Amino acid sequence: GVAVHSVNNPDKWLLDENNKATSLVFNLSIYALKERLAENTKFKAAVLNELEEKTDLKKAARSYIGAISSIQEEVRKLTKETVSNARSTIERYLAKYAEVNDGKSFPLGCYSAAAFKQKVKPTMLFLDWDDVRIGLVEKNQSISNMEKRYVSSEIVPLQKPKKSGSAQKT
Numbered sequence: 001g002v003a004v005h006s007v008n009n010p011d012k013w014l015l016d017e018n019n020k021a022t023s024l025v026f027n028l029s030i031y032a033l034k035e036r037l038a039e040n041t042k043f044k045a046a047v048l049n050e051l052e053e054k055t056d057l058k059k060a061a062r063s064y065i066g067a068i069s070s071i072q073e074e075v076r077k078l079t080k081e082t083v084s085n086a087r088s089t090i091e092r093y094l095a096k097y098a099e100v101n102d103g104k105s106f107p108l109g110c111y112s113a114a115a116f117k118q119k120v121k122p123t124m125l126f127l128d129w130d131d132v133r134i135g136l137v138e139k140n141q142s143i144s145n146m147e148k149r150y151v152s153s154e155i156v157p158l159q160k161p162k163k164s165g166s167a168q169k170t
Helices: 032-036 045-050 057-099 114-117 129-138
Strands: 007-009 013-014 021-025 031-035 055-056 108-110 121-124
Touching: 013 121, 031 032, 031 057, 032 045, 055 057, 057 121, 057 129
Parallel strands: none
Antiparallel strands: 007 031, 013 021, 031 055, 108 121
């Protein structure tokens, strides 16, 4: 079912220093209502008990994305050394192979002795997967305080520079 039970648009006028209306800001608020969620027998009771009567879904979504970002950051911390060691090992073997192959290298295959006897195809070792991971780490930096961030298309007038009290001689 859809968790959006209430939608409203709390529009407001922005006022200048003389309380004169300058701009009308349009907003959209979306909420889930606890009483409606309770009607769904599949909705977890433990989660329902933690909810307010009216849950702001925009804030909840931001909080959720922030939590995913935190989990991702922790996983990166926990796996950093192991992943780095694995990459170094593969790079070392690729370099050794390139030395005996006129400087050329391509993915290497590895397998256990038992797998070799059973004629199982080797696992291929290459770094494309890790290059993608490195690109994603650079692209997807951790986001903190996600519930306090939002995107706005509000037009903000430029502030006039303030005059300084005294001029400095140079």
